[in-house]
Amino acid sequence: MLKGRAIRFGDDISTDLIISGRHMHLRSNLPELAKHALEDVDQDFTTRVRPGDVVVAGRNFGLGSSREHAAIVIKMNGVSMVIAKSIARIFFRNAINIGLPVLITDTDTISEGDEIEVDLSSGTLSNLTTGNKVNFSKLPSVMLQILEEGGLVQYVKKFGDFKV
């Protein structure tokens, strides 16, 4: 069960918006890099985000680059989950790989500040503020397993190989 307060974003939040190429020199200094997360969309994001918050977005979240750093800086700011109407595939896979739950479902009825509760294993999302409940497609089992272990590094350390 994952629970958190929604922080809303719109459509087309690209990896360039999540973490710009002009900060490329900070990539080997992740704490410093994380201070710039989403600054070109919301310059107050890193100051107002609280641990456990949920990033809720519209269409095509994470479109663009394969930079894993996009998922990393979101997680490092304490975000517990990313929920969007659609998510670009490399971002999706990267998020799972670093143990950041991602899910795809209609987010139109989720507003800024709503309290969201998600059960990944049963595939249900409850908006505790509005009372709305939706089902969502569950992840392929290999992704669920990776997520359960906390990420791909942990998964591979435990199993040594892919179990599919």
Added chain:
Amino acid sequence: MKKTLAEKILSYKSGVDSKAGDIVIVPIDKVYAHDVSGPLAIRRFRESGFKKLAHPEATIFFLDHAVPSPRQELANDQKFIRTFVQEQGCPLSEINEGVCHQIAVEKWVRPSDIVCGGDSHTPTAGGLCAFATGMGSTDIAVAMALGKTWLRVPESLLVKITGQFSPTVHAKDLALHIIGLLSAEGATYKALEFGGDTTRTMTMSQRFTLANMSVEAGAKAGLFPADGVTKDYLEAHGRGDSYLELFPDPDAVYERVIEIEAQKLVPLVAQPHTVDNVISVSEVEGTRIDQVFIGSCTNGRLEDLAITARILQGKKRHSQTRLIIVPASRGVYQEAMAKGYITTFIDAGAAVVNPGCAACAGVHEGILGNSEVCLSTTNRNFKGRMGNPESFVYLASPATAAASAITGKITNPEKFMA
């Protein structure tokens, strides 16, 4: 039977008769990373407890995003990579060589290869009928260590092209047309497969442009069949023995078929700030341009420089418009020099820059000022992409870019192609 190119390659490589939707484990033929994705991949490799690469001869590190290094942090990242490649005995493509995807297709990739690259434009190699897909650093680390990865076999969208292009229309215009039709997420999780009679006549350079841009519609891979054109390319690059003919089955099942008549296409641009914000050049003709950028893994090949040189021959860039030209690889640079293109570019007032990504990813070599507008042959125009969120990027073909450099405004290349 009934297999798309994606299903064929993934079935063959996994050893399991697979169809779209299946999860397979595949051995990886080539895995690579660059100076941005590489350092994190190396750290994850070590964090995971791995000591040795599964196939050092097929694991390549490329320095291309910040070359030569513009600052000490990036220099240290590159140093970190050099130490690792020394220790592991795997190839390193140094600061003078150029863009990873361009070198990958020049020197490394073979038809039916599974290629995993730590860069979203890895699908460029799909032009050679390789299942080439982009991944993040952790996936790359594990791919390097285990020599395999898991993949969901994608559904395929068939882009069927017939007819002949008009002289002012290029592969980039076709790519933008497709992305405009599909939207930036129209092919998410899918493979884009290119077919139709016209596909068979496309040069490898054009195929690379289309495969490369597939990512901008969200695709996992962009695939062309391996045919005579592929064979000639491989032979010209010393890998003729790796050729194998590869076509989809005639009864392959596609999620969607998009039919395009080439003669109906016109020069296009992608307006700021998304790649699917596509409009004809005529509708934005006259828009002032501060900088023109010609290069990148999308359009930095000899053919792209050839049309640029043809248009710029004997002409100069507009006095109020900067022109930056970047050959995608050392090989392209040398060939362009031999053909006199570089002289033409310099005479026209271009800043000819060493092979690499340059300004494409917003790191260096052409970052924009506030409110500035760049017309670029690159693949992305997101807000902040070229290093400044207060700037604007239009995407176009090399012909449109060259024409616009002369007039200082977005210009239809027909004006300079008699």
